[in-house]
Amino acid sequence: MSSPEDRCRLVLILPEGMEAAALKESLSAALKGGDVSSVILPQYALSDMDFQKLAADLVPLVQDAGAAALIAGDSRVAGRVKADGLHIAGSVADMAEAMERHSPKLIVGGGSAQERHTALELGELRPDYVFFGKLDGDIKPEAHPKNLALGEWWASMIEIPCVVMGGTDLSSALAAAETGAEFVALRQAIFSAPQGAAAAVTEVNALLDEKAPRFAD
Secondary structure (H helix, E strand, O other): OOOHHHOOEEEEEOOOOOOHHHHHHHHHHHHHOOOOOEEEEEOOOOOHHHHHHHHHHHHHHHHHOOOEEEEEOOHHHHHHOOOOEEEEOOOHHHHHHHHHHHOOOOEEEEOOOOOHHHHHHHHHOOOOEEEEOOOOOOOOOOOOHHHHHHHHHHHHHOOOOEEEEOOOOOOHHHHHHOOOOOEEEEOHHHHOOOOOHHHHHHHHHHHHHHHOOOOOO
16 A cells, blocks of 8 residues: 555544534544544534634544644634644635734645635645635535636646545545545545444545555655
């Protein structure tokens, strides 16, 4: 088996609406299932206090597994729970402010680019990665065609890594990898998988090991 470093790697997005104990159990299982580069923790509808409590419980779990824990939400929470980075889902101005305040101390990436011009504006800020899609954008089995097209265009031109949001089917990870993107993000495909999160992560990694294109050095 080749090193995951030379092909598209998996980013996990925590789901909404799962009880904290069940979420911790599911995340722990997922992290034991195989290679995971990072985990994004969205705030969703949680209060700042509840989100901080959840993040404080989950961030060490992610870090102990060798993955990066990224907070999508309040930057103060990211600091208090000693997360590795911030995921910015807002505008180019939001990204600029986050880069100025938190980079390079924290990983800073994200974006809400739905077309090339905005993506290039984000790229000029030199974030650690650009994200194509929405954190809760896995509403169909396949990845959104627009996100795949943006990922392919970006990966062919720009050195900054990109993350393409996948769909609810595990096979959508391969479509994202075939764009040349460095990372594919999955949410429901992992955490709602009937075979369980650990088996789903194992399956995705096996698929990427077998069929994902390899990066040149």
